[in-house]
Amino acid sequence: MxxxxxxxxxxxxxxxxxxxxxxxxxxxxxxxxxxxxxxxxxxxxxxxxxxxxxNPELVKAIINQSKKLQHSSMFNLTNEPAESLGESLVKISPGMHRVFYSDNGSSAMEIAIKIALQYWKNIGEKNKTKIATVENGYHGDTFGAMSVGYVPEFFGKFRKQLFSTVQFSVPNKYRIPKGFTFLDYQNYCLDKIEKRFSKNNDIAAFIMESGAQVAGGVIIYPKDFQKKISQLCKKYHVLFVLDEIATGFGRLGSMIQYEEQKSIPDIVAYGKMLTGGYLTMAATLTSKKVYDSFLGDFNDWKHLFHGHTYTGNPIAAAIANQNIKMYQRNKLIKxxxxxxxxxxxxxxxxxxxxxxxxxxxxxxxxxxxxxxxxxxxxxxxxxxxxxxxxxxxxxxxxxxxxxxxxxxxxxxxxxxxxxxxxxxxxxxxxxxxxxxxxxx
CATH class of the missing domain: 3.90.1150.10 (Aspartate Aminotransferase, domain 1)
Known part of the structure; x- marks a missing residue:
């Protein structure tokens, strides 16, 4: 000890x-x-x-890349492992177009929040400023992540410092309110979301973990619950943002959990298993619609003001590339x-x-x-x-x-x-x- x-x-x-x-x-x-x-x-x-x-293959990937390039900034520069990884992530992620790298899951979600809020400003919709979330979700320990993933037991001491969100219930089969069947309660939760979406045109994004709440108590979503939320987001022009940091890459039995859930998002975050668990790295992916809203002349100030020292670190990217190859070669999902x-x-x-x-x-x-x-x-x-x-x-x-x-x-x-x-x-x-x- x-x-x-x-x-x-x-x-x-x-x-x-x-x-x-x-x-x-x-x-x-x-x-x-x-x-x-x-x-x-x-x-x-x-x-x-x-x-x-x-694992010898992952260790070898670290060693080989560390001999060539350990780290190089992605501010106006790039590196081959990061570029290759970006291409691979887009290929395996239906509906996604671009990749923004960060160091950890909390940061990936902070980036997702910033992108979602700025998207509406970039296209001239200044009224959409609120974030909708689900109760007892978890997205990390930084202030933005705590705000959208507020677990009272973890973050109650910081409540006054967090920005407000619009929260909705998630149906938990073990704890169904009196007077409801499980199906009734699912519909009740969905009705609550739709009523709020239709009431005011102020919701910028709906943020939730994909497939299940993990740190919130391992709450597995009922069939089609996530899909129906995604449909409501499209109907009421709300960006759908998914956190697959803990639930993607096979944890729930599918490589891309939102694909299984039939709920393609506008923004998705990956982390944890991205490098096989060997180095810290995360990624925030967006659709073409979202990415294109950040394009313009420099003086339009539409670009994303965000960056990390170790964004796209070549050693982390190299091991992530090897990790994805191993998923495919070894048919890990099956x-x-x-x-x-x-x-x-x-x-x-x-x-x-x-x-x-x-x-x-x-x-x-x-x-x-x-x-x-x-x-x-x-x-x-x-x-x-x-x-x-x-x-x-x-x-x-x-x-x-x-x-x-x-x-x-x-x-x-x-x-x-x-x-x-x-x-x-x-x-x-x-x-x-x-x-x-x-x-x-």
Whole structure:
């Protein structure tokens, strides 16, 4: 265990921890700490790892590119890996035309917000200034991202500093309001959106995660819900902006999640798995209509005033290019669709655990909601950090787990084998059972 006097760790109450496990090496789905103990990486190093750790092809891509060009600004210059990646991303993203690079998912969403708001100004529609979002969505930890992805538990202390948004409910099958069927509640949510769209012509963009809310509790959208929102956006001339940072590139079982959802956006953001989880990089893609609105004479001031030091970093772009080639060559999406069925085999065993209220799963993502009373669906809220409880017990069982509130999340590397996934699920079951005396 590593005791640090200098590092401030993310999303951590530092007073709770005396020391932190130091990872010395990793291979495949396994992390190895300084004591030689191995753990399955059940969170894919914060939802981004695709092929497992120390993949030789990705490591080689880093080495080869680092010998030629480590970094060069994209302010008035370009580099071949970034250009090649842009072409590949447009090819696999229906309806998209141009790519704007950034360093991380929060930044990619900040860029999406800026583009969406400026688009309407560029075409002379000054009344469209509001952003619509869904409740409990998550798009990152910067101020713009917090505003459009407001999770009260995370960001309540900053509420007064965030810009206001128009928020709508997302139908959660586990928590349906009294008097509604699930279908009724879906229609109710959609009706609310349409009524607001038709009331005032002031909504610039509707922003949502594509396919599911991840950090908001692993809420899988019902069939056609996202598609119908996209249709409402087109009907009422609202830009449709999708966040595929955590849900695209195979996490939910399809390469481009909005393609499966039949809901082509005006703007989409990618990140996390873009480089296979090896280097930080993100991308914001737009349609031709949106891109063209930024064209004009210099003194028209229509261009996008945004840029990052490491925009289009050639090493990150080179590994992203190799990563996309590997998806195609190894038919990873088909493999994910097959492997993900292993989760289904464990539904009953998990649901029979006394504290498990609901299981939500799609592709290579599972959320297990823990409750104190199955009939009342009362969320578990122990006095001690539930994340710390599960981390410590998971480490004993040989898995690296993180929870989000009362949700145990399984987000393994996408290329995990069926045998490894079975092992992960069995160890997760043992972990949940072992924590019961500590969380109730």
């Amino acid at each position: 590593k005791k640090s006097s200098f590092v401030w760790y993310p999303n951590t109450q530092m007073k709770e921890w005396d020391s932190f496990g130091e990872i010395k090496s990793a291979k495949g789905v396994w992390l190895t700490d300084s004591k030689g103990k191995k753990m399955i990486d059940a969170v894919a190093s914060m939802w981004c790892n695709v092929w497992g750790h120390s 493999k994910i669709q097959k492997t993900s069925k292993v989760f289904e085999e464990f539904y009953q065993e998990i649901s029979e655990i006394g504290v498990v209220g609901d299981i939500r799963h799609k592709g290579m993502l599972m959320g297990i909601e823990l409750v104190t009373n199955k009939d009342r669906k009362t969320p578990i809220h122990p006095k001690k950090s539930i994340n710390k409880i599960f981390f410590e017990e998971g480490r004993k069982q040989g898995i690296y787990l993180r929870t989000l509130g009362n949700i145990v999340m399984l987000v393994p590397p996408l290329a995990i084998s069926e045998n490894e996934l079975e092992l992960l699920l069995n160890r997760t079951i043992q972990t949940i059972k072992a924590t019961i005396p500590k969380i109730i």
